[in-house]
Amino acid sequence: MEHLLRVAAAHAADYRASLTDRPVRARLSGAELKAGFARPLGAAGRPASDVLADLVEAADGGLVASAGPRYFGFVNGGSLPSATAAEIVATGWDQNGWNGVLSPTAAAAEETAGTWLKDVLGIPATASTGFVTGAQAGNTVGLAAARNHVLAQAGWDVERLGLAGAPRVRILASEERHGTIDRSLRLLGFGTEAITPVRTDAQGALDIEDLSQKLDPGNKGPLIVCLQAGNVNTGAVDPLEAAIALVRAYGGWTHIDGAFGLWAAASPRTKHLVKGLEGADSWSCDGHKWLNLPYDSGFAFCAHPTSHAAAMSYRAPYLVGAGDVYELGDFTPESSRRARGLAVWAGLQELGRDGVTELVDRCCELARRFADQLAAAGFEIGNDVVLNQVLVSYGDDATTDRVIEAVQRGGVCWMGGTTWHGRRYMRISVSNYLTTAADVDLSVEAITAAASA
Numbered sequence: 001m002e003h004l005l006r007v008a009a010a011h012a013a014d015y016r017a018s019l020t021d022r023p024v025r026a027r028l029s030g031a032e033l034k035a036g037f038a039r040p041l042g043a044a045g046r047p048a049s050d051v052l053a054d055l056v057e058a059a060d061g062g063l064v065a066s067a068g069p070r071y072f073g074f075v076n077g078g079s080l081p082s083a084t085a086a087e088i089v090a091t092g093w094d095q096n097g098w099n100g101v102l103s104p105t106a107a108a109a110e111e112t113a114g115t116w117l118k119d120v121l122g123i124p125a126t127a128s129t130g131f132v133t134g135a136q137a138g139n140t141v142g143l144a145a146a147r148n149h150v151l152a153q154a155g156w157d158v159e160r161l162g163l164a165g166a167p168r169v170r171i172l173a174s175e176e177r178h179g180t181i182d183r184s185l186r187l188l189g190f191g192t193e194a195i196t197p198v199r200t201d202a203q204g205a206l207d208i209e210d211l212s213q214k215l216d217p218g219n220k221g222p223l224i225v226c227l228q229a230g231n232v233n234t235g236a237v238d239p240l241e242a243a244i245a246l247v248r249a250y251g252g253w254t255h256i257d258g259a260f261g262l263w264a265a266a267s268p269r270t271k272h273l274v275k276g277l278e279g280a281d282s283w284s285c286d287g288h289k290w291l292n293l294p295y296d297s298g299f300a301f302c303a304h305p306t307s308h309a310a311a312m313s314y315r316a317p318y319l320v321g322a323g324d325v326y327e328l329g330d331f332t333p334e335s336s337r338r339a340r341g342l343a344v345w346a347g348l349q350e351l352g353r354d355g356v357t358e359l360v361d362r363c364c365e366l367a368r369r370f371a372d373q374l375a376a377a378g379f380e381i382g383n384d385v386v387l388n389q390v391l392v393s394y395g396d397d398a399t400t401d402r403v404i405e406a407v408q409r410g411g412v413c414w415m416g417g418t419t420w421h422g423r424r425y426m427r428i429s430v431s432n433y434l435t436t437a438a439d440v441d442l443s444v445e446a447i448t449a450a451a452s453a
């Protein structure tokens, strides 16, 4: 075991060292990779060191260098050295993060990391924190707490009675909400038809006038409004302060999906975008995107810890802490899980407050650098670059798709495509702590070469 773990760590280190030189895309096709993995499962086991060697060999050609500096697809982020190392050690420790009895270390790390996260993001210190798998789970947990809370206010215990026969909950969310909001609402038994869509402005931020009109003044029943900090195409943020004030007047619950955009709060230059976020009732945010933590790392914060725990917790005779003392597992949908807080603790320590600010500022600056250079090269920028997201068109839809494909194939960098307001765009997300101005310049070169070809 001891030797094997050293070999494993060396593989990880070698891979990281190769990141700037290897093509960003995967080398092999899906079919080629599957052939490498698809071998008979023998009746007899094999030595662990042989298994690791085979695994590394089978995996290599399909690895995408998304941890490296020139991956701009989706909204991804890499993983900081300390957080990566913490994850490796945590795997060795094999702690169960369910509660403080199973792992006092996991509990202590998450308590402190949660405090730091709230502080950096400007979320009230009294909010509860669930360490979840990502913003998808953060949305589910936040909206589960919302469901509990608004129905309890209407005299309905949804945890006991379920939704059948419950008072109708009005749910509003912008037309540009992330798809995970719909999945969370489906998982919670609401169904997507329960959502009243709210119009957005040209950048995809919620139209406050339309929200105001759709909040029927005659109806003071249970109400949940989903807001967004960071549109996945444009980076636009909903008008949080105004929307929260409006919804509060109706006694409603506001949930913010801030998977990456909530980090705007960490910099004086972008803080104004998320002004008023502290007034929400629940927040979902990712650690594995802009904070550059390893997968899977996300956070569900809730201003109403009792509702949060009521929606998530269960009691069993062998669970200590039963009663009024909340445990980690009372704020997540899982029971047994990884000690997720260790990597969060490490990553935040490595960056420090100033490091988080600098990371946010640098990614925004580099996104503007992309936009400026590509505009200067004659291409059309499709959004106001307010955060780390850039949309670029290279002409008609087919041409844009061809450029995206050629850039991906070239392997210098990787960007995906998107359809925004009926047109195809290349979508650039600058979210990696390793990315420098030189990486942007190199990528712009690759893009302009692909476009002129």
Ligand SMILES: *Cc1c(COP(=O)(O)O)cnc(C)c1O
Pocket (backbone or CB within 6 Å): 075, 133, 134, 135, 136, 137, 178, 180, 228, 229, 230, 231, 232, 257, 258, 259, 260, 286, 298
């Ligand atoms: C990425 C993203 C999500 C989903 O987050 P996961 O970490 O993939 O679960 C939700 N909302 C927004 C706005 C996102 O960008």
